[in-house]
Amino acid sequence: MWHHGDVATASVALTSDDVAGCCSPLTGGVLDTSAAERLAIVFKALADPARVKLVSLIAASHGGEACICDLVEPLGLSQPTVSHHMKMLVDVGLVSRDQRGKWAYYRVNAEALDRIATAVSSQPR
């Protein structure tokens, strides 16, 4: 679900309805406040080098999936800090989370990335 407020308070992953509701084209007409807020929340989730790196690490992982246990060392941050960043990415639907036993496993939501790419592109498709 795309939240309008603080990213950190959101807790539900994107459904296809939510994805469809997000990401009006940035240059396809004047955005209303609600559409601008939804886009800004997604950009905010990516507005940190650690989170950008996490997305690239997960996408490049074997099978497109990464355990939180594999993400801590490459980031050089504590596990609680990495978990906090992951929560922000999951909350806006950029990444999905699957708890299996002790560890959480993450996948990048390619559809969400493509929605954002389309919204940012100067040539709306």
Next chain:
Amino acid sequence: MWHHGDVATASVALTSDDVAGCCSPLTGGVLDTSAAERLAIVFKALADPARVKLVSLIAASHGGEACICDLVEPLGLSQPTVSHHMKMLVDVGLVSRDQRGKWAYYRVNAEALDRIATAVSSQPR
């Protein structure tokens, strides 16, 4: 120029070399710290509803150009606040600025938007 530090301290618009140096694909391999920082700075510039709305307003303006004097009222913010947001957009190269007499005129940098779109897309071109 794409700055690695605080967006607000950058002051030079993108050159084509800088655009080429930005925006490694988010899902095309593990990003190094420098590439992750460059992308995060661009996302940070868009991580605010007012700045998202400003980009859409400028892009939708007659001839693709907007005077600062036309942007204040639709935003419902003070002119100094709008100018501050515009500076952040100009500093990362998303928008270009042309001072003509009393007023500054702005244009969206379509090439920069397309670089970001390509970087975010899950299907690298």
